[in-house]
Amino acid sequence: MIDKRVKDVAAAVAGIKDGATLLFAGFGAVGEPVELIQALIDSGVRNLTVACNNSGTGEVGLAKLIKERRVRKIICSFPRTSDSHCFEEAYAEGAIELELVPQGTLSERMRAAGAGIGGFYTRTSAGTKLARGKETRVIDGKEYVLESPLKADAALIKALKADRWGNLVYRKSARNFNPVMAMAADLVIAQVKELVPLGSLDPETIVTPSIFVDRIVEVGR
């Protein structure tokens, strides 16, 4: 029998080691797996590399992880966002490294990792500071930049509902990076508001099929 449910968030993040590369879903605070990140904080793990669109909001989730200086490096597109003071303080102190990546490139790098693609050429960032040092190629008269896949040890994601196989559906714009991050990590951990019986999710509306998901934990929100 396939049963990816785990009993609590601590069990959900078990095995994530110091120095790991992690993906955190969310766009700002929407779709951010705050409970899983809190479990990671409680586990004491440190020296992390985190890819996330933003840099944490307020003092919970990623913001708190950064405040506690557990994140060595962040890979993101837009660190300055609503209430990102924890990141800004760490950045001003030189306590965190920033790799700034255009948002579509960030997403596509994860898709490439998930799809087994060794790299891709994109027009995004061609001729700009963010392309410095990167291989370029002219295709149909336009300059493209070579980008590499972004593969992680684990992805922490958030969905509305799951069944015990790990099929996922999301809610409105909280979907954002969750499905693509679910494709790009060795260990994919989903917190969900509600666990539902196998077979009760409409197969036509499942957004993340169970093959991508390893662990499910119900958190009630």
Added chain:
Amino acid sequence: MKQLSRRQIAWRAAQDIRDGAYVNLGIGLPTLVSDFIPKGREVVLHSENGILGMGPAPEKGEEDPDLINAGKGLTTLLPGGAFFHHNDAFLMIRGGHLDLALLGAYEVSEEGDLANWTVEDPNTPPGVGGAMDLAVGAREIRVILEHNTKEGAPRIRKRCHYPLTAAGVVKRIYTNLAVIDVTRDGLITREMVPGLDFAGLQERTEARLTLANDWRVLEAPAA
């Protein structure tokens, strides 16, 4: 001189959006454009976080914390709207599926170069978001900006002083003083606000301007 307010610039930019267009509005000033889409035109607004058919800000009591726009403000979904994940949102942007992106800018050059992602202040971390994707991916790029900085420096320049978002992409510029097209023959002024003559506009602009023969007065209703 009768300058346009920020909302009036947004009104002016909205008048040029055609019926049926799929449009991304950048964060900041361009977001205001959604308030002024002319009645009778169906325009589908795209948001980079996975929304097509974005509506206005929610009425009081209708707020949904899971429904936000690119600026992380609360928004709504119109009938016909759809949700999708980030990779599809950026496939739409990067794959040339959007008709138009209206973006804010720190500077634009006479070649249509766009600078809108960093002012290289060592004290603040840079943020690029979806700006570089939109700048090269949307079929047409128009920018909305104040003609001059608070200190009076021109933002429409021979060359951008800030790092580029993309080179040679801007086709039309809306400011509080004028509507200017970026063409192979340089910058063509299409509209100017009342009480400003062409010499006065040129004085406030670093790049060389040409005045279109059929230029018009730029006026907007109170907004």
